[in-house]
Amino acid sequence: DVKVTQSSRYLVKRTGEKVFLECVQDMDHENMFWYRQDPGLGLRLIYFSYDVKMKEKGDIPEGYSVSREKKERFSLILESASTNQTSMYLCASSLAGGTNEKLFFGSGTQLSVL
Amino acid sequence: GDSVTQMEGPVTLSEEACLTINCTYTATGYPSLFWYVQYPGEGLQLLLKATKADDKGSNKGFEATYRKETTSFHLEKGSVQVSDSAVYFCALSRDKIIFGKGTRLHILP
Numbered sequence: 001d002v003k004v005t006q007s008s009r010y011l012v013k014r015t016g017e018k019v020f021l022e023c024v025q026d027m028d029h030e031n032m033f034w035y036r037q038d039p040g041l042g043l044r045l046i047y048f049s050y051d052v053k054m055k056e057k058g059d060i061p062e063g064y065s066v067s068r069e070k071k072e073r074f075s076l077i078l079e080s081a082s083t084n085q086t087s088m089y090l091c092a093s094s095l096a097g098g099t100n101e102k103l104f105f106g107s108g109t110q111l112s113v114l
Numbered sequence: 115g116d117s118v119t120q121m122e123g124p125v126t127l128s129e130e131a132c133l134t135i136n137c138t139y140t141a142t143g144y145p146s147l148f149w150y151v152q153y154p155g156e157g158l159q160l161l162l163k164a165t166k167a168d169d170k171g172s173n174k175g176f177e178a179t180y181r182k183e184t185t186s187f188h189l190e191k192g193s194v195q196v197s198d199s200a201v202y203f204c205a206l207s208r209d210k211i212i213f214g215k216g217t218r219l220h221i222l223p
Contacts, residue, residue, distance in 0.1 A: 004157070042213050042214055042215035042216050043158075043203070043213040043216075045210070090157055090158070092158075102160045103160065104159075107155065108156075108157055
């Protein structure tokens, strides 16, 4: 069965800490995405990548960076965590071939920044 | 720019009731349209999709028809079950994927 795995289900961090959220997919997908999900706001795209070492800003990249050193792994980095980054973070992947491709999602990481 | 608007929830229904969750979109050109579902504690998963006008997507008893004249993609099910309780997201895809804000559905036994 295809799988997108996020390293932590729940995470609690302090303001100012550097935070790493890890995502691994086992489907050999070219495309990977990071979203945040907030009540009343739905899903908002933070960053995405269509290839190894490639990254593109999404709609809300401020305060975040990403790393894709290997095809199967896409990391989201909060350089200095702030309370307004408390959220559910969802990683997703898809095959290459445009945006008609189905997205496969991980189960999410609920991050609390205190 | 492109956008998706779906009815606000939560929607509460009794088991075996009929369901409609409204979704309308704004986009130039011919986007593909999707419904994703998020069960408690899980990520989103694709429920159904339609890629051109008048296409009907269907899965697990759910249906949605791509209506270009009304720019709509409403989700319907004739008889809901408790296990359908989840958050449902309408989405469109053109040069990027845009999600609606989600509609939480509660089904009472």
